[in-house]
Amino acid sequence: MGKFTGVLLASDYDNTLLDTESARRSGGEAPRVSERNQAALRYFMEQGGRFAVATGRALAALEHFVDEIPMNAPAIICNGAALYDFSAREYLDYILLNRDLCRRCQELLLASPTTAAEAYPLLESVIHAVRPNAYTRQHEHLTHTTVREDASLLEVPQPLTKVIFEDEHAALEALRDRLLAQPWIQECEMAFSAANLLELTGRGASKGGMVRRLAARLEIPMDHVYCVGDEANDITMLRAAAQGFAPANCVDAVRACGATLVADCRHDALAEVVDILDQRYR
Known part of the structure; x- marks a missing residue:
């Protein structure tokens, strides 16, 4: 048991957990998750918290990088269309597109x-x-x-x-x-x-919808669920959370949705979120 037992934190990957936009534009390689973000997430999990990536990426686009992400909850992938357990290497839930x-x-x-x-x-x-x-x-x-x-x-x-x-x-x-x-x-x-x-x-396949399904699976009430994201596809989970956070590099639509702004993705946004939660759960 720790101070974050019964708390779920879900974060977008690209340009939230780490900066990938610079690599996209330059053709270079994206950086690894920063040491400060990694340390903060390990602390959060050691104190009983559950951390999940909630990304637009599909399984094939995330599995090459998952070993460098501290994570102890199933990942929300495909923009909320699927829930995947990397430890068991299996889909736990999914919502598929109509064949037409x-x-x-x-x-x-x-x-x-x-x-x-x-x-x-x-x-x-x-x-x-x-x-x-x-x-x-x-x-x-x-x-x-x-x-x-x-x-x-x-x-x-x-x-x-x-x-x-x-x-x-x-x-x-x-x-x-x-x-x-x-x-x-x-x-x-x-x-x-x-x-x-x-x-x-x-229909129903959004990050917000799958965060709710994940929280229910983990038996965590939504008033102890926190989400972080920078783009329009993150808004459903930011609104579903007890508190939504956004890195300072977020788009205007995210700013307008009422998310709490933290450091940009190049300056350890997730570490700042964990610091805020550390003050809330004493």
């Missing part, structure tokens, strides 16, 4: 000539890409994940956890507006995970 979505998304791609799409089968450790562009290649480099090119989303093996559209932000905003006009969009969740990445998951 590939056909509908393929029709939208035909009307968006500069847009690429990535599709993530639940049972494969590769990214399937249609019309890959520069953003696809940046994603491939950053995640160290194999990208397999397909002529159409209709060729991608089912079932899928998510689909990502990749393009300039203005083009994705136009695509988002077209998606919002589709009656079937009610079957999906949609969010920007970065300025150049627009993600679709199944």
